[in-house]
Amino acid sequence: MKPTTPTILAVAISLLSGATAFAQATPPAAPAAPMWLMSCSNRQDPAQLVCELSQSIVLTQGNQRVATASFARVAGQTRTNANFILPVGVLLPAGVTVAVDGNRVGEAIYQSCDADGCYATADVGDAWLKAMRAGETLTLGLKAQDGQAVDFGFQLDGFTTTEAMLP
Numbered sequence: 001m002k003p004t005t006p007t008i009l010a011v012a013i014s015l016l017s018g019a020t021a022f023a024q025a026t027p028p029a030a031p032a033a034p035m036w037l038m039s040c041s042n043r044q045d046p047a048q049l050v051c052e053l054s055q056s057i058v059l060t061q062g063n064q065r066v067a068t069a070s071f072a073r074v075a076g077q078t079r080t081n082a083n084f085i086l087p088v089g090v091l092l093p094a095g096v097t098v099a100v101d102g103n104r105v106g107e108a109i110y111q112s113c114d115a116d117g118c119y120a121t122a123d124v125g126d127a128w129l130k131a132m133r134a135g136e137t138l139t140l141g142l143k144a145q146d147g148q149a150v151d152f153g154f155q156l157d158g159f160t161t162t163e164a165m166l167p
Helices: 004-025 127-136 159-164
Strands: 037-041 050-059 064-074 080-086 096-100 101-113 116-124 138-144 151-154
Touching: 004 064, 050 151, 050 159, 064 116, 064 127, 064 138, 064 151, 080 096, 080 101, 096 127, 101 127, 127 159
Parallel strands: none
Antiparallel strands: 037 050, 050 064, 064 080, 080 116, 096 101, 096 138, 101 116, 138 151
């Protein structure tokens, strides 16, 4: 039996519809956003450019920032300062431990808290930076007010590339 033109058209449309559905089910991969963002400003001192690399942990539901790790450096200098914004409700005397791939590299001290979070700072030494350049995960360890340990992990993918762009 020879297929009729309407039958051939129906099969062709069915095949094309399936191909379209498959194409929609597997969209092309979008380029990944940089994990570390850099911004520079001379807002605090017009004669001095300060650049900062940062990464935030943001809840997808509600787009709420939970924690931020940033590293600031004056252009042309090597001294680096760490600045962390962490949720309120932390045990301030415990401070913040900083580890790269499970190895402790430093500690940050809380400076203050407000409605946006608690702020901790630290000077970043050469060993700390070297560990971040070679590492995979930066972990900030803190204690909640009830004494429970809380960790925040930041991916170090792209840190070295972004740091190399600092003026």
